[in-house]
Amino acid sequence: LYFLIKKAVSMRKHLDKNRKDKDSKFRLILVESRIHRLARYYKRDKALPATWKYVSATASALVAERPGRRFADERCRALGADRSCLGALVASSPQDYVVECR
Numbered sequence: 001l002y003f004l005i006k007k008a009v010s011m012r013k014h015l016d017k018n019r020k021d022k023d024s025k026f027r028l029i030l031v032e033s034r035i036h037r038l039a040r041y042y043k044r045d046k047a048l049p050a051t052w053k054y055v056s057a058t059a060s061a062l063v064a065e066r067p068g069r070r071f072a073d074e075r076c077r078a079l080g081a082d083r084s085c086l087g088a089l090v091a092s093s094p095q096d097y098v099v100e101c102r
Helices: 002-017 022-045 059-064 069-078
Strands: 085-086 096-102
Touching: 002 096, 022 085
Parallel strands: none
Antiparallel strands: 085 096
16 A cells, blocks of 8 residues: 555656656556555445545645554564554554554
């Protein structure tokens, strides 16, 4: 999900400079639909909070302030989980990071 959001942010940045690029606009629609579909799955699977919503205007803040993999591993070790940890951004604002451990 993070990488799809990152891709959408970079595509929007490209479209700001190249307004006539119709193909990129079409591909952005496809990427954002994948984001919405994946978010719907994660909400159903309880990996994302039910109130989480993708907003393209605030997506660049989500991408800019993502904690690294080391942060996720340290958080999982602190919780006493095994090494199969998944650091995921599951929050509605960039300041709220939740790390889920399997």
